[in-house]
Amino acid sequence: MVIFKQAHSSTTTAPDLAEVRRSAPVMCxxxxxxxxxxxxxxxxxxxxxxxxxxxxSVADAPWQVGIWHKGMGNHLCGxxxxxxxxxxxxxxxxxxxxxxxDQIEIVAGTTDLRNGGxxxxxxxxxxxxxxxxxxxxxxxxxxxxxxxxxxxxxVSLPEIGSITDAGTVLSVTGWGSAKTTTEGDVTxxxxxxxxxxxxxARCNEPQSYDGLVSDDMLCAGFEQGGIDACAGxxxxxxxxxxxxxxxxxxxxxxxxxxxxxxxxxxxxxVSAFTDWITSTLH
Numbered sequence: 001m002v003i004f005k006q007a008h009s010s011t012t013t014a015p016d017l018a019e020v021r022r023s024a025p026v027m028c029x030x031x032x033x034x035x036x037x038x039x040x041x042x043x044x045x046x047x048x049x050x051x052x053x054x055x056x057s058v059a060d061a062p063w064q065v066g067i068w069h070k071g072m073g074n075h076l077c078g079x080x081x082x083x084x085x086x087x088x089x090x091x092x093x094x095x096x097x098x099x100x101x102d103q104i105e106i107v108a109g110t111t112d113l114r115n116g117g118x119x120x121x122x123x124x125x126x127x128x129x130x131x132x133x134x135x136x137x138x139x140x141x142x143x144x145x146x147x148x149x150x151x152x153x154x155v156s157l158p159e160i161g162s163i164t165d166a167g168t169v170l171s172v173t174g175w176g177s178a179k180t181t182t183e184g185d186v187t188x189x190x191x192x193x194x195x196x197x198x199x200x201a202r203c204n205e206p207q208s209y210d211g212l213v214s215d216d217m218l219c220a221g222f223e224q225g226g227i228d229a230c231a232g233x234x235x236x237x238x239x240x241x242x243x244x245x246x247x248x249x250x251x252x253x254x255x256x257x258x259x260x261x262x263x264x265x266x267x268x269x270v271s272a273f274t275d276w277i278t279s280t281l282h
Contacts, residue, residue, distance in 0.1 A: 052227060055111050055190040061173040063155035063248070064190060066107040067143075067235065068119070069099045075113055076104070078174035078236025080155050080248050084148035086281055089235035090251050090268060091131040091141040101125055106143065109151025111190040113175055121146035126280060128273070137214050139253045139268045142280055155239060157278070158247045158271040164240065166199040170220050170250060171239050176232020177258070193229055195220040195238075198264050207262045216272040218250045221264035228265050230258035238267050 055061050065087055067077040077093035087106055098104075101122055110117025124144040131138045164170070172193045203219035204211050213219060220238065221228055229236065229252045238250030250267030257263055270277075 052191060052193050055173055055192050058109055058111055058117075058151070061111075061190065061192065062109075062151075062153035063237065063239075064173045065149075065152065066113055066175060067093060068105050068107050068113070069103055070105055071099070071103045075175055075232060077234045078176075078232075078252065079106070079143065080237035080239075080251075081108065081149055081152045082154050082157060082248070082277070083281060084150075084152075084154065085145040086154075087143040087145065088237070088248065088251065088270070088277070089141050089143060090253055091127040091139050092133065092136065092253075093235040094125045094127050094141045094143065095133070106145060106149075108149045113188050115188075118149065118151050120149060128276065135212070135214070136254050136266075137216055138273075140251060140270075140273050140276075142277065155237065156245050156247045157274050158242070158249050160271060160274040162242075162249075162271040164197045164218055164249050164269075164271075166197055166202070168197040168240055169194050170197055172220075172229045172233065172236060172250075172252065173239075174229065174233040174236030174252070176234075176236075177230040187232070193227060195227070195229075195265070196222070203264050203266070205262075208264060209256070209266070213266060216269050217253065218267045218269040219264040220250065220267060221255075221259075223262055225259045225261040225263065228255065228259040 063080045065079045065081060066075055067079055067089065069076050076098060077089055079087040079089035082088045104122055106120040107113060108118050108120060122143055123146040125141060127141040128138040172195060173190055175187055175190055198219040198221060200213055203209055203213045233252045236252045237248040239246050240249050248270055250270060253266050253268050255263055255265045
């Protein structure tokens with residue numbers, strides 16, 4: 001059963017899948033990213049997977065945004081700036097049952113959901129035309145901002161079709177729970193979790209997802225479980241430093257439970273959609 005994990009939203013169910021990680025109180029290469037490599041994300045290559053920490057400064061993850069429900073005053077999902085006026089997120093974060101577009105705004109340039117930064121209106125939402133809510137294939141969407149962000153810095157896209165090797169440490173940022181819980185627990189302070197990528201073959205073993213993970217998905221986490229990007233992290237970016245620049249390689253999508261043994265977190269594989277993203281933006 002699919003449970004859409006938003007922070008303070010209604011629960012939507014669908015057959016034949018696990019838990020979809022939308023939030024619960026309900027990702028164009030841009031100059032300037034290279035300057036960040038001397039800062040908080042310079043250590044990605046040497047990071048020890050499994051750490052959970054507060055993001056101390058916007059400069060450590062300046063692409064991270066929150067998707068906020070104005071009427072309810074709640075966090076819905078995460079996302080990533082990929083251009084000053086475009087946000088990359090999960091398609092299940094932009095579904096009609098989440099909120100009307102005029103009730104959604106983007107929070108950027110802050111590590112605190114309720115303080116600082118900028119709040120930006122939305123001009124257009126473009127979910128992938130082939131998104132399948134039953135199996136979460138093509139779980140990706142683009143959000144065009146009404147006005148460009150001035151406080152955030154976009155993250156780079158990966159090369160078309162590039163593969164993230166098993167064991168590569170991915171850094172996931174956002175607002176939500178990072179341990180074994182599936183409801184609520186969305187934090188005001190931005191969190192960072194370091195997790196190792198897992199091969200699709202391993203993720204599709206019978207004790208894990210038994211064939212449910214398709215080529216447009218990416219798994220990350222630990223066989224023993226314990227730490228995961230859980231409720232509140234839906235739509236948030238998983239990034240990796242590649243050839244001297246930080247790239248968004250995954251989008252938090254779904255998983256069975258949260259932090260359970262052998263049940264890795266499943267992410268949208270961004271490189272499978274780089275061509276669609278760039279053609280849509282341009």
